[in-house]
Amino acid sequence: MKKQIIIALALLVTSFSFSQKNELKDAEKAIKNGNYADAKTAIKSAEPLIGNADEKMKAKFYFLKGQALYANGSASSEDINSAIESFDKVVELEKNEGKEKYTTEVNETKQLMLNTFLTKANKALEEKNFSASSMGFEKAYRMSPKDTLYLYYAASTAVNAQDYTTSLKYYEELRDLGFTGEEMEYTAVVKETGDVEHFGNQQMRDLSVKAGTHISPKDKKSEAKTGEIVKNIALIYVNNGENEKALAAMKAAREANPDDLSLLLSEANVQLKMGNRDEFKKLIEIATQKDPNNAELQYNLGVVAAEAGDIASARKYYEKAISLNPEYADAHNNMAVLILQDEQAIIEKMNALGTSAADNKKYDAYKEQRSQLYQDAIPYLETTLELRPKNVEAAKTLMNIYSALGETAKYKEMKTRLESMQTGE
Numbered sequence: 001m002k003k004q005i006i007i008a009l010a011l012l013v014t015s016f017s018f019s020q021k022n023e024l025k026d027a028e029k030a031i032k033n034g035n036y037a038d039a040k041t042a043i044k045s046a047e048p049l050i051g052n053a054d055e056k057m058k059a060k061f062y063f064l065k066g067q068a069l070y071a072n073g074s075a076s077s078e079d080i081n082s083a084i085e086s087f088d089k090v091v092e093l094e095k096n097e098g099k100e101k102y103t104t105e106v107n108e109t110k111q112l113m114l115n116t117f118l119t120k121a122n123k124a125l126e127e128k129n130f131s132a133s134s135m136g137f138e139k140a141y142r143m144s145p146k147d148t149l150y151l152y153y154a155a156s157t158a159v160n161a162q163d164y165t166t167s168l169k170y171y172e173e174l175r176d177l178g179f180t181g182e183e184m185e186y187t188a189v190v191k192e193t194g195d196v197e198h199f200g201n202q203q204m205r206d207l208s209v210k211a212g213t214h215i216s217p218k219d220k221k222s223e224a225k226t227g228e229i230v231k232n233i234a235l236i237y238v239n240n241g242e243n244e245k246a247l248a249a250m251k252a253a254r255e256a257n258p259d260d261l262s263l264l265l266s267e268a269n270v271q272l273k274m275g276n277r278d279e280f281k282k283l284i285e286i287a288t289q290k291d292p293n294n295a296e297l298q299y300n301l302g303v304v305a306a307e308a309g310d311i312a313s314a315r316k317y318y319e320k321a322i323s324l325n326p327e328y329a330d331a332h333n334n335m336a337v338l339i340l341q342d343e344q345a346i347i348e349k350m351n352a353l354g355t356s357a358a359d360n361k362k363y364d365a366y367k368e369q370r371s372q373l374y375q376d377a378i379p380y381l382e383t384t385l386e387l388r389p390k391n392v393e394a395a396k397t398l399m400n401i402y403s404a405l406g407e408t409a410k411y412k413e414m415k416t417r418l419e420s421m422q423t424g425e
Contacts, residue, residue: 030100036075060102186204231269250263250266378401
């Protein structure tokens with residue numbers, strides 16, 4: 001009787017194995033015919049039995065499961081995630097077994113999937129379909145976990161899609177991974193326009209310089225994105241009304257990295273977002289002490305001072321920013337805005353005057369005062385336009401100033417330039 005039982009069990013196991021093979025053959029045939037629904041059904045039938053299979057059979061099962069779920073790129077987001085897991089399982093199984101029957105094809109399929117995800121993600125980004133772009137970059141990251149930059153792009157595009165739940169999840173994952181995002185940047189100036197262009201690699205940049213279309217090549221390491229990530233985590237908390245969590249996130253990050261200036265600036269931005277302008281100013285001032293030659297910090301202090309109505313301090317900070325970085329376009333532009341903000345008050349005084357001799361004298365004095373404002377603002381506006389040739393507002397303001405000052409030639413020149421900007425010629 002014992003022999004009969006053993007034989008019966010052996011027959012049962014053989015029956016299971018035979019059933020698995022049949023189901024896998026059905027799945028393989030369906031995949032070849034592009035009938036992925038039937039392939040998934042066959043895989044589902046075989047799955048409860050796969051635990052008893054040998055490593056070779058398991059590898060084949062997960063290989064076919066991955067193909068069935070991926071459905072040649074037409075799968076749902078959930079099925080794609082499962083397909084990636086299945087393909088990874090194949091590689092793991094064959095690595096452990098020391099035989100790679102499916103690994104090469106799996107890697108080729110994964111590379112094809114990765115390229116597809118990146119192509120779709122970039123296309124969606126160009127079309128401003130940020131949700132689809134985020135999904136594509138996230139899938140690309142799952143395919144290639146070493147490329148953490150893809151997850152960063154997924155988080156950033158999720159923010160643009162205003163999907164803060166998703167972006168928070170990705171940002172927190174990046175933070176926990178210790179992602180910094182530092183990389184080499186290769187730039188050169190477009191000879192024709194003067195614009196700075198970024199290149200994907202040094203070779204492409206050097207070829208453009210050699211061709212004569214670009215000049216002034218520069219290599220530099222990009223700034224770490226650590227501060228930006230923590231800042232965005234905190235800002236999402238603020239957006240969700242969870243201010244305490246926001247401040248806790250910033251505090252923890254700064255305690256772990258006390259010398260990281262970017263984190264200090266990020267906390268300052270969070271304080272500004274929360275409406276805590278005094279705290280923002282205090283943190284920026286601490287930052288300027290740590291980095292006194294940082295033009296951006298001086299500029300930010302100028303913005304805060306201007307908004308608080310402290311014009312003298314704002315002017316001092318903007319001037320400092322410009323002295324540190326003469327090509328700081330925003331600082332030049334804001335200096336012009338600062339100077340011209342008194343224009344309306346002068347005009348109102350001029351319009352309120354009568355026609356008496358005394359009033360006429362006052363009118364001339366106010367007119368001269370207004371002209372001086374224009375003269376003071378012109379250099380800053382001209383520099384702004386030189387640094388940003390497509391700045392329509394700067395061009396429009398300059399055109400109006402030239403008209404008010406009676407500088408006809410400059411007015412006509414700026415009018416033509418403005419029309420060219422607006423028509424895109």
